[in-house]
Amino acid sequence: KAGVTQTPRYLIKTRGQQVTLSCSPISGHRSVSWYQQTPGQGLQFLFEYFSETQRNKGNFPGRFSGRQFSNSRSEMNVSTLELGDSALYLCASSFGPYSNQPQHFGDGTRLSIL
Amino acid sequence: KNEVEQSPQNLTAQEGEFITINCSYSVGISALHWLQQHPGGGIVSLFMLSSGKKKHGRLIATINIQEKHSSLHITASHPRDSAVYICAVTDTGTASKLTFGTGTRLQVTL
Numbered sequence: 001k002a003g004v005t006q007t008p009r010y011l012i013k014t015r016g017q018q019v020t021l022s023c024s025p026i027s028g029h030r031s032v033s034w035y036q037q038t039p040g041q042g043l044q045f046l047f048e049y050f051s052e053t054q055r056n057k058g059n060f061p062g063r064f065s066g067r068q069f070s071n072s073r074s075e076m077n078v079s080t081l082e083l084g085d086s087a088l089y090l091c092a093s094s095f096g097p098y099s100n101q102p103q104h105f106g107d108g109t110r111l112s113i114l
Numbered sequence: 115k116n117e118v119e120q121s122p123q124n125l126t127a128q129e130g131e132f133i134t135i136n137c138s139y140s141v142g143i144s145a146l147h148w149l150q151q152h153p154g155g156g157i158v159s160l161f162m163l164s165s166g167k168k169k170h171g172r173l174i175a176t177i178n179i180q181e182k183h184s185s186l187h188i189t190a191s192h193p194r195d196s197a198v199y200i201c202a203v204t205d206t207g208t209a210s211k212l213t214f215g216t217g218t219r220l221q222v223t224l
Contacts, residue, residue, distance in 0.1 A: 031210055037155075043200065043214040056211045088155050094210055100145045100164060103210060105157035 002027065004093050004106035012112045018079040021109045025072050025093030032074040033103065034066060037088040046089075049074055050097040078111075086113045117141050120201050120215035127222050133188040135218045137201030140182065147212065148175050148186045149200040157200070160186070191222045 005024040013019050025032050034046040045058040049068035066076040072093075078085055088110050092103035119138045127133050137146070148160040161168050161175040163184065168175050172191075177184040188195055201215040 033210055033212070035212070042216050043202075043212075045211050045213070048211055058211075090155075090157060092157075092212075097210055100162070100204070101210065102147070102159045102162045103212065104159065105149075107154065107156040110155065 004091060004104050006089075006091055006106035006109050008109060009107065010110050010112075012114060013081050014114050015081055015083060017081050018077065019081060019111060020075055020077045021089055021111075023074045023076075023091035023093075023106060025074070025091075026104055029093035029095050029104070030072050031094045031097045031101075032068060032072065033092045033094075034074070034076050035090045035092070036060075037090060037108075038086070043090075046076065048097070055097055081113050083113050085111065087111060116215070117205075117213050118201055118203055118215040120218050122218060123216065124219045125221070127191050127220070129192055129222055129224050131191050131222075133191050133195075133220065135186045135199050135201075135220070137184045137186070137215055138182060139184075139201075139203050141203065141205045141213075143203040144206050145204045146177055146184050147202045147204070148184075149202060151198040151200060151217070188220075193222045193224060196220055196222050
């Protein structure tokens with residue numbers, strides 16, 4: 001069974017640009033969560049999707065958005081990039097939107113802002 | 115104060131040593147997760163606990179719900195165990211949103 005696939009693995013952008021990251025969950029998983037990891041703030045929750053609906057959103061500005069498609073694949077978008085958006089972005093999938101289910105993580109997309 | 119606290123932040127051990135990493139949390143939880151992150155960045159889920167104790171190979175995880183405390187033990191540590199170990203919780207009512215500790219960086223030397 002294929003794991004969680006995130007693309008691209010690495011990305012370099014400049015301030016002011018926008019970026020779209022993709023996450024394909026494990027087959028059969030319908031819940032996808034996104035996290036940001038930085039050296040200063042550690043791992044922080046961005047948002048969670050289940051059946052194309054955003055169920056939870058973390059404390060991030062509106063520049064961060066996401067969506068989920070009918071095949072459970074998810075994308076997140078960051079507009080008007082800032083230097084502080086440089087981070088490892090991780091997505092995780094689980095079978096359902098329940099708090100007692102293990103999450104399976106992808107290898108992440110490392111975003112660098114110049 | 116963070117909702118999830120881990121100790122120690124850094125740990126160096128010699129091969130074969132018994133290792134303990136601690137995690138305390140301040141919120142009501144539905145589950146506690148122990149995660150492992152290697153330098154490449156990918157995260158592997160080691161355990162998910164809501165009570166008691168779980169064992170997988172040389173790894174043991176315990177949780178005390180009344181004391182809001184969990185421990186991850188590694189028996190007979192090996193250099194390949196070198197990684198960052200992260201404790202995370204899902205609190206009641208927020209579905210699968212994880213709140214993370216700051217991680218424990220473990221280095222096991224020969």
